[in-house]
Amino acid sequence: MKHLLSAADLTHEEAVRILDTAAQMAATQEREIKKLPTLRGRTVVNLFFEDSTRTRISFETAAKRLSADVINFSAKGSSVSKGESLKDTALTLQAMGADAVVIRHQASGAPHTLATAGWTSGAVVNAGDGTHQHPTQALLDAFTLRRHLVGDRGRADATGRDLAGLHVAIVGDVLHSRVARSNVDLLHTLGARVTLVAPPTLVPVGVEAWPADVSYRLDDVIGDGRPDAIMMLRVQRERMSSAGGGFFPSPLEYSRGYGLDAARIAALPEHAIVLHPGPMNRGLEISADAADSDRAVIVEQVANGVAVRMAVLYLLMAGETTTRSDR
Amino acid sequence: MTTYLLREVSPLGEEPTDVLLSGGVIAAIGEDLEADDAIVVDGRGLVLLPGLVDLHTHLREPGREDAETIASGTRAAAMGGFTAVHAMANTTPTQDTAGVVEQVWRLGKQAGWADVYPVGAVTVGLEGDRLAELGAMAESAARVRVFSDDGKCVHDPVVMRRALEYVKAFDGVIAQHAQEPRLTEGAQMHEGVVSAELGLAGWPAVAEEAIIARDVLLAEHVGSRLHVCHLSTAGSVEIVRWAKSRGIDVTAEVTPHHLILTDELARGYDPRFKVNPPLRTQRDVEAVRAGLADGTIDIVATDHAPHPREDKDCEWAAAAFGMTGLETALSVVQETMVDTGRMTWADVARVLSTAPARIGRVEEHGRPIAVGEPANLTLVDPDVRRVITPEEQATKSVNSPFRGRELSGCVVATFLRGRATVLGGQSCDEDVVVTR
Numbered sequence: 091m092k093h094l095l096s097a098a099d100l101t102h103e104e105a106v107r108i109l110d111t112a113a114q115m116a117a118t119q120e121r122e123i124k125k126l127p128t129l130r131g132r133t134v135v136n137l138f139f140e141d142s143t144r145t146r147i148s149f150e151t152a153a154k155r156l157s158a159d160v161i162n163f164s165a166k167g168s169s170v171s172k173g174e175s176l177k178d179t180a181l182t183l184q185a186m187g188a189d190a191v192v193i194r195h196q197a198s199g200a201p202h203t204l205a206t207a208g209w210t211s212g213a214v215v216n217a218g219d220g221t222h223q224h225p226t227q228a229l230l231d232a233f234t235l236r237r238h239l240v241g242d243r244g245r246a247d248a249t250g251r252d253l254a255g256l257h258v259a260i261v262g263d264v265l266h267s268r269v270a271r272s273n274v275d276l277l278h279t280l281g282a283r284v285t286l287v288a289p290p291t292l293v294p295v296g297v298e299a300w301p302a303d304v305s306y307r308l309d310d311v312i313g314d315g316r317p318d319a320i321m322m323l324r325v326q327r328e329r330m331s332s333a334g335g336g337f338f339p340s341p342l343e344y345s346r347g348y349g350l351d352a353a354r355i356a357a358l359p360e361h362a363i364v365l366h367p368g369p370m371n372r373g374l375e376i377s378a379d380a381a382d383s384d385r386a387v388i389v390e391q392v393a394n395g396v397a398v399r400m401a402v403l404y405l406l407m408a409g410e411t412t413t414r415s416d417r
Numbered sequence: 418m419t420t421y422l423l424r425e426v427s428p429l430g431e432e433p434t435d436v437l438l439s440g441g442v443i444a445a446i447g448e449d450l451e452a453d454d455a456i457v458v459d460g461r462g463l464v465l466l467p468g469l470v471d472l473h474t475h476l477r478e479p480g481r482e483d484a485e486t487i488a489s490g491t492r493a494a495a496m497g498g499f500t501a502v503h504a505m506a507n508t509t510p511t512q513d514t515a516g517v518v519e520q521v522w523r524l525g526k527q528a529g530w531a532d533v534y535p536v537g538a539v540t541v542g543l544e545g546d547r548l549a550e551l552g553a554m555a556e557s558a559a560r561v562r563v564f565s566d567d568g569k570c571v572h573d574p575v576v577m578r579r580a581l582e583y584v585k586a587f588d589g590v591i592a593q594h595a596q597e598p599r600l601t602e603g604a605q606m607h608e609g610v611v612s613a614e615l616g617l618a619g620w621p622a623v624a625e626e627a628i629i630a631r632d633v634l635l636a637e638h639v640g641s642r643l644h645v646c647h648l649s650t651a652g653s654v655e656i657v658r659w660a661k662s663r664g665i666d667v668t669a670e671v672t673p674h675h676l677i678l679t680d681e682l683a684r685g686y687d688p689r690f691k692v693n694p695p696l697r698t699q700r701d702v703e704a705v706r707a708g709l710a711d712g713t714i715d716i717v718a719t720d721h722a723p724h725p726r727e728d729k730d731c732e733w734a735a736a737a738f739g740m741t742g743l744e745t746a747l748s749v750v751q752e753t754m755v756d757t758g759r760m761t762w763a764d765v766a767r768v769l770s771t772a773p774a775r776i777g778r779v780e781e782h783g784r785p786i787a788v789g790e791p792a793n794l795t796l797v798d799p800d801v802r803r804v805i806t807p808e809e810q811a812t813k814s815v816n817s818p819f820r821g822r823e824l825s826g827c828v829v830a831t832f833l834r835g836r837a838t839v840l841g842g843q844s845c846d847e848d849v850v851v852t853r
């Protein structure tokens with residue numbers, strides 16, 4: 091594995107290895123001294139063309155816990171209409187000797203272009219591109235699912251295990267969601283069954299090729315599908331206006347049809363857990379009591395994010411035996 | 418002026434014969450012709466076609482001479498076997514006045530590689546609101562007959578209706594870029610399985626089909642001539658077929674790239690494959706091939722859209738739409754239509770020369786290969802296969818979707834009024850061309 095661009099690129103073996111490595115990383119994070127010397131002398135650049143403090147801090151923490159040097163490069167405000175900025179920035183980073191570039195970009199495919207255009211020799215990690223992919227989010231979700239639902243429901247060691255037999259419902263704005271795309275790919279690779287739940291306006295044309303079922307009715311999926319986990323997606327309020335596409339008539343109608351509230355949580359199987367990639371719109375896709383219920387593992391997802399990103403950086407960078415001067 | 422004796426060439430792929438070009442016209446056709454001072458071209462195995470005519474070329478001058486100039490673009494045209502090109506109106510300034518179209522026409526004459534027929538804008542500044550001075554452009558030295566806001570759709574149905582009606586006065590045609598703007602806001606590629614996977618905003622087929630359907634009905638209502646630019650979907654072919662069966666005066670074009678490439682190519686996010694209208698599915702490719710073969714689609718037009726490297730050397734969303742096409746069009750048509758047995762060389766002459774000349778009301782081009790006709794001719798070797806490389810291209814830009822790919826056939830020679838603009842597969846020296 092040279093880059094991590096898409097969850098779809100991961101084989102079953104690679105995905106399980108990342109989750110196993112993340113479990114080891116998580117164990118080190120219980121210790122008093124959390125820092126490992128693994129990536130000492132290596133440089134990780136966080137290249138963020140789109141604001142995301144949460145994701146950036148998660149990657150930064152992961153790299154620092156592995157003793158890498160971290161450069162945060164925020165290219166926010168550079169316009170997408172003049173695309174030279176990505177190329178020029180990449181060439182600068184190459185000159186500075188970046189061993190890995192963690193990139194967040196508003197354009198789908200930008201990490202792919204960065205990895206394949208010959209602008210950088212470092213490993214490229216996709217930290218979210220447009221409406222395409224967010225593979226480390228999918229990995230941290232899978233890690234969270236495995237912790238709670240695999241190995242005698244989380245009581246025994248899950249090392250080496252995948253998510254076979256689990257049913258996961260992904261609910262909300264699938265059309266614009268890189269989290270949904272990444273999760274469908276990875277959950278399928280790991281053997282889970284996925285049902286996408288959304289109003290028809292928020293289901294992409296072409297979804298029939300995805301390894302997932304589609305439902306327009308959340309209550310049916312909860313009642314008949316008996317999902318082991320329900321993953322809520324963030325809905326952007328601007329999508330309600332006709333300028334934003336007018337994907338649904340009103341927040342109230344959306345909440346009624348697709349919001350997760352206490353009643354729907356009560357209808358879930360007893361062991362089922364609730365995930366959300368954050369930040370949440372409380373009162374729109376998830377009610378406050380649902381967000382704070384003991385089924386919700388949303389805060390834990392954040393912690394797991396650091397462990398998973400440590401595992402990804404470790405496997406991409408430390409697996410390599412050559413030094414920079416050899417290349 | 419040089420005399421050329423084309424020995425044993427096959428006009429329209431038929432029986433070999435000699436063809437003598439002298440005094441700018443086809444002077445003789447027959448067995449064992451003699452001419453003392455002629456340059457003799459060995460034409461065995463070569464197909465002779467009327468010089469190709471492109472109804473849809475972006476030459477970029479004035480305004481974007483970094484992408485292409487009239488000289489470089491027409492030289493590329495000659496390399497591709499074209500003797501005439503229609504230069505699209507979306508330049509800077511826009512070709513929306515008699516002055517600008519005359520300038521473009523004159524620059525084409527000066528360059529001397531191919532005749533340039535400027536396309537006039539339908540609306541001022543391509544803004545879709547007010548009709549440009551269509552009559553003044555029609556009466557200018559450039560004699561404009563084709564009007565298009567290409568790059569943009571004439572979206573307002575009233576403006577479209579008025580344009581269709583108005584050009585009847587001088588037998589003009591409105592060439593519509595069919596793209597419903599609201600349905601394609603932010604669109605990056607064909608909407609379907611691949612766009613869903615790549616997370617690129619989709620461009621639904623219906624956005625094209627809805628406008629074509631509306632426009633053929635408008636053309637029928639007002640009794641005008643409509644031309645559909647770069648039709649790309651199976652549904653569009655169906656609508657045009659239906660319109661023709663009703664007797665509506667509509668013609669349609671397909672680009673070479675829509676005859677051969679699909680949206681699967683977007684998977685690598687390589688902006689060379691980003692184009693407007695977008696590459697569609699294999700099903701659409703089959704439909705446009707069938708439509709071209711059965712005459713529903715009248716012509717192949719290149720939509721040659723050169724862009725400098727920096728406009729394509731970036732992430733997909735930031736990249737410009739468009740592909741170059743003049744130098745590969747004939748090869749693509751051969752590969753998809755002739756090599757597959759769908760069309761004869763006579764059909765190729767129709768879709769790449771005769772019909773575009775007729776739609777554009779160009780009298781000097783797209784003529785039969787007959788004694789006394791202007792010697793606007795193209796000589797093709799259909800038996801070679803060549804790999805497309807940017808270095809060998811005459812266009813200033815490098816955004817060919819076929820770079821590195823092998824294609825059938827190549828242009829051996831192009832003659833413009835009896836003068837070789839291309840000979841032996843090489844463009845003839847610019848100075849020679851201009852001074853002669």
Ligand SMILES: [Zn+2]
Nearest residue numbers: 567568594646
């Ligand atoms: Zn167009």
